[in-house]
Amino acid sequence: MAVPSVPLFGNPTRVSGSVAIKASPGKLWFVQLDGGTAASSVNFHNDIDSAGGTALYSVVAPFTAATSSAQGTVPVNLIPVGGIDFSTGIWAELAGTGAIAYVWFS
Numbered sequence: 001m002a003v004p005s006v007p008l009f010g011n012p013t014r015v016s017g018s019v020a021i022k023a024s025p026g027k028l029w030f031v032q033l034d035g036g037t038a039a040s041s042v043n044f045h046n047d048i049d050s051a052g053g054t055a056l057y058s059v060v061a062p063f064t065a066a067t068s069s070a071q072g073t074v075p076v077n078l079i080p081v082g083g084i085d086f087s088t089g090i091w092a093e094l095a096g097t098g099a100i101a102y103v104w105f106s
Contacts, residue, residue, distance in 0.1 A: 012102040015042065021090040021103055023048045027083040028057060028090060029104045035061030035071020036098025048089030057084050061099070071096065 012032070013021055021044075033042050040061040047053025061071040078084055083106075094101055 012104050015092045015094050015101040018093045020048055021092050021105055023089050026086050026090050027106050029078055029083045031059055031076045032102040033059045033061050033074045034100045036096045038097035040071045040096030040099035042101040043093040045091040046086045046088045047091040051093040
């Protein structure tokens with residue numbers, strides 16, 4: 001799967017905790033979740049200052065080890081479906097020890 005080009009969406013925003021990705025209406029185009037050493041997930045809420053808004057999209061990293069001690073990488077391309085619209089803002093809520101998400105948005 002191809003990663004969106006820098007000219008099209010710019011550099012990705014690196015998420016390592018819960019944070020506002022955009023404090024105004026926006027669109028989510030591409031997400032890459034790099035799982036850590038515990039259950040890893042990222043939820044995207046329609047909010048600007050907390051996870052209190054409606055969760056519009058979630059990504060969960062699958063386990064890659066028989067002992068469930070490592071998580072894989074999950075790239076999600078939303079370009080073919082026109083992205084996901086957030087009418088208020090984009091808040092990312094990341095869970096999992098060592099998890100990192102890269103987010104392309106406009």
